[in-house]
């Protein structure tokens with residue numbers, strides 16, 4: 001199609017486009033060859049997708065389990081924190097169903113060294129935050145910090161990858177050095193809520209309160225389950241003068 005149009009334009013202006021067409025087809029051959037060497041696969045269905053920025057094909061993208069409640073007050077994520085800490089607004093973009101595309105994306109992000117999965121999820125979360133209008137007065141975004149040991153092991157903070165996705169579509173400042181995770185906690189997966197809360201107590205500390213004082217902070221994590229980690233970090237943040245706290249995660253486990 002492109003070649004046909006170029007031929008038409010060349011005919012009108014009376015110049016020879018053969019070299020241009022040759023270069024275009026050489027570029028196509030190189031692209032095809034690189035794609036053969038480094039195929040770009042949809043993490044949902046293993047189909048071969050072409051756009052380098054995407055991790056999902058159009059079909060998987062359309063079937064993502066959106067919660068649909070991020071824009072609604074008193075939603076299930078806000079209810080997790082009732083009576084535990086003061087939260088202005090909270091919500092998650094997607095349900096974290098077992099063996100789902102979202103679970104696969106989170107596994108890619110946390111254990112397969114795939115930061116793109118976080119940026120991708122963050123971008124989708126960012127659109128939902130914008131559309132909800134409930135988070136318009138957020139002053140700054142804080143990714144849930146990792147401790148140094150985990151950061152070294154993984155090579156990056158998965159929450160920061162999600163935040164980078166959010167800010168690629170939503171113009172908000174990011175603060176990464178106000179809060180620190182001071183203790184190392186082993187995986188939380190098999191602990192009940194009380195055991196998790198006890199493990200998390202005192203794990204986070206605000207090292208530079210001047211960065212967040214009197215601000216409405218949006219704290220971001222990948223998945224919310226019992227809310228123990230977000231509560232521990234949020235409680236530390238709320239000890240700073242004049243801070244208001246909201247929460248958002250890419251996924252929510254029922």
Ligand SMILES: [Zn+2]
Nearest residue numbers: 042045057060
């Ligand atoms: Zn797919």
